[in-house]
Amino acid sequence: MPQDFRVWAPRAARVDLVLQDQGAGTDIAMAGSDDGWWAARVETDDLVRYGFRLDGADDVRPDPRSLRQPDGVHGLSATFDRTAHRWQDSDWTGRQLAGGLIYELHIGTFTAEGTFDAAIGKLDHLVSLGVDFVELLPVNGFNGVHNWGYDGVLWYAVHEAYGGPAGYQRLVDACHQRGLAVIQDVVYNHLGPSGNYLPEYGPYLHEEHANTWGTSVNLDGPGSDTVREYIIDNALMWLRDYHVDGLRLDAVHALVDHRADHLLSEMAQQVKVLSAHVGRPLTLIAESDLNDPRLITSPEAGGYGLDAQWSDDFHHVLHVALTGEKTGYYRDFGSMGDIAKVLRRAFFHDGTYSSFRGRNHGREVEAHTTPASRFVVFAQDHDQIGNRAIGDRLSTQVDADSLALAATLVFTSPFTPMLFMGEEWAASTPWQFFTSHPEPDLGKATAEGRIAEFARMGWDPNEVPDPQDPKTFAASKLNWDESATGHHASVLELYRRLAGLRREYSDLTDPRLGRVLTRHDDDERWLVVERGGLRMVFNFADVSRSVPVGAARVLLATKSGVVLDAGQVFLPARTAVILDAV
């Protein structure tokens, strides 16, 4: 059967298709054209291994649009028959973000097996928890077997050790069978440290710009039309070919783009076209450190038209209020008033001075017209756990009372809540930084860099886990056996009740930011949040407090000992209560 192979390689004067058909390798000269694309049509088996030889080089490179890398990112690419999977989700009409609950998980550590198929076995747990969206950390092709996924170099491939593209199809389909939508985390701001052969093909990188993680992607220089197409086609691939319901766009603040139509705006438009075509809502969520409402403002009002963005400010105010940590980017946060501001205005830094950045930061959100569901909030996520020296979860930093306070704030906020896998039972397992670069030098550099970074902050180098040590990866796997035992089971029950209340009371998912009312006392460290007929009262103090709330009945208290009397609620130390005004 004839197959067409195409590759964009404007930097090459000659490109040969290398086919590993029935064991033997064959070089086939490809035909070039002025726009930098090379093409070849060859008779071949349905499924083959292949690669490209650029300018007669000794090494064969994988296809930048490879769907499978059976032998890792340095090996040959493999064709994949997308149509072999018989999708069972023809009645799936998608799921809108507003009102939803997101659950972030990493395939490699979510289960003992670390595969898509094993994850399917846990989906019923997510359904019973009340989850609407399963958000997968990046599954694209990255170096080595174990990795968070942000080191991707082949964005179109699905990581082989997880089960490859066929396993991915099975997982998405299984999610849809259960009414769960799928959000895929994708990284378009940099490429991983090993296996990135894109610069040999064309001007994928912006050599003059670098960000924290590597050289910036070329979004506005010469040749960037095709680079943007490479990114947007990839976004559409997940949503169209793999039936995915949304994308989480990693660190969009690291996208350097000075063109009139920003990449994100162009992507949002293309995704709207696809959404109308497939008849499902498709959701774009940015991770952004910009505190810029433009990202999530509709095009009619001059915005990029993304559906949502993460609000790290929410995490920071909550984290500091619970832990008292004040280092690094936590420095500006901490008071009850800070929490109140974030609940009413989404951003803490909305033009205010950020001492961490040494400058004013952010812009005000238009509270009366911006739906609160456009902000994704969390008490924990992969970064805020995994980027700590020892990858310790909030559950090992604060007591059970504080965890319950945090969960109640997340679920009763006007925003879209997100949980990190295992949070719902206060998992005892850490989630650490792990890599598995096969190259000894890179592995050593990665490990030493990580350990040195934390040594500078005063950590004993022996305490910081070696990211290359397989034990670090193994230690980060969830221990599902504990979820039904002791205090883990109690925490899980609280999460289920909070998710249930959020579904039961429309006041909790009311997207109108302007309707959120707050009262607080920074000295006494309590906070009252009024949403419609509900009153959430939080006592962050280490002592009991009495707070005026008016006539009400208790829907949920995170601790025993709560007393309602004469319009006052008595709260023991570190307690939250949800009240229904009567």
Next chain:
Amino acid sequence: MPQDFRVWAPRAARVDLVLQDQGAGTDIAMAGSDDGWWAARVETDDLVRYGFRLDGADDVRPDPRSLRQPDGVHGLSATFDRTAHRWQDSDWTGRQLAGGLIYELHIGTFTAEGTFDAAIGKLDHLVSLGVDFVELLPVNGFNGVHNWGYDGVLWYAVHEAYGGPAGYQRLVDACHQRGLAVIQDVVYNHLGPSGNYLPEYGPYLHEEHANTWGTSVNLDGPGSDTVREYIIDNALMWLRDYHVDGLRLDAVHALVDHRADHLLSEMAQQVKVLSAHVGRPLTLIAESDLNDPRLITSPEAGGYGLDAQWSDDFHHVLHVALTGEKTGYYRDFGSMGDIAKVLRRAFFHDGTYSSFRGRNHGREVEAHTTPASRFVVFAQDHDQIGNRAIGDRLSTQVDADSLALAATLVFTSPFTPMLFMGEEWAASTPWQFFTSHPEPDLGKATAEGRIAEFARMGWDPNEVPDPQDPKTFAASKLNWDESATGHHASVLELYRRLAGLRREYSDLTDPRLGRVLTRHDDDERWLVVERGGLRMVFNFADVSRSVPVGAARVLLATKSGVVLDAGQVFLPARTAVILDAV
């Protein structure tokens, strides 16, 4: 079991609940309060007939929020147990409008039986046609047995002859089982001529304002807070209690509202709150004669935030191009350029002079940011057929070639297409104006008014069907037997192919108005519409035409004899063709 009865009757000094329990009537004095609400809690059977006696009057009035009127709108109300129906649609996550196809139908004439249950039997036909949204003409409580539904006086009741609220639940559930969403047509701008007892209860009407159909509803005068609540609660009832997916708001230009937050804007906000609560997209579509983009502009950009509105301009340009009719509101329309303008800018009257109105009309749509899916378009609808003297469909006014032209223009437009029941097979049955007022005087006045109206336009009074004659209703019922026969079957096949192409080619559902390109020749009466890689060519002339289109292949031609040669397409008279540029 105790049941609570409540009614808002600020105009009454005394209200008695009249219960018809086990056959006998009982009067129970209700307790009033300062806000005009009256309440009574009584032990009664689960399901009872009841009404209210205002100020000791002889007549008992139905409940303004009655859910059932077993004996018509003048009789007692009946309680209804919504929870008796076991909904089977728990996995239904709704359907977004963008990309969808709407099918408008009237329950009474859709089937021989004229019931919700009979309509269920026809849903598979709609699925095979490619329909996404079933739009029901008003089903609320109206006077008599047969009526279009716009004469409603009890907006919370479901018309008993259709099957009442229980039958309605079954139909909505059956739609969801088949992946069909439901849009309910609702009328909030006036009340029907018989059975409107609302003014006895309170200031529901704005005595100083009248519109075409009756006294305006009080949306901004004293007491209007509760009137607006009455309307918005009704909207929420359909969406929440009956699982409906969207509302079509009748003639919103007749809503007189000078408050800062327009009723439509307030409704859109409340529906967003409900949407987040139920986790489904809920769609609000206005019928509007205002040509005001404000209705469908998002709140962020200063609009009301409705999801869509009907575009009568689209109908008018198409109708005039096909029929040459130039009377009344058709006067300003007719050229190929008019069609082209509507395809590119949605409104024909966007600040231009309307001779029918004797003034400038409309405002420009911001083509680069307004998704075209926010406009619902059609070649025929209940009004454009039923408001003609004899209720004749387009299929009896023009030949089959012209019908195919019309269908092709509707399906390949960038807008959301809507069909009127039977249109898909060029039904031979008319759809006439019918009423069944039991009061002889009202019946006579209605019939005489209708006939006189058309007599003034030159119609022979004997030709205009008598709306009160049961034969007029009977004649308007679809004849399903014909749908599979002769030219009806051919038309149906064309509609299926058009719906299929619209699903297959994302260019056809691309919501970007700014991407629609047109060329036309008003003398030769041809029009070319370019959308992405597709070229639609329409020859409205009565003779053949050759039109330059470049290299292309034919995806669909409405007639044989189309020839592509040397970059030109040869089209016989009244032919449309869809081309794929190559």
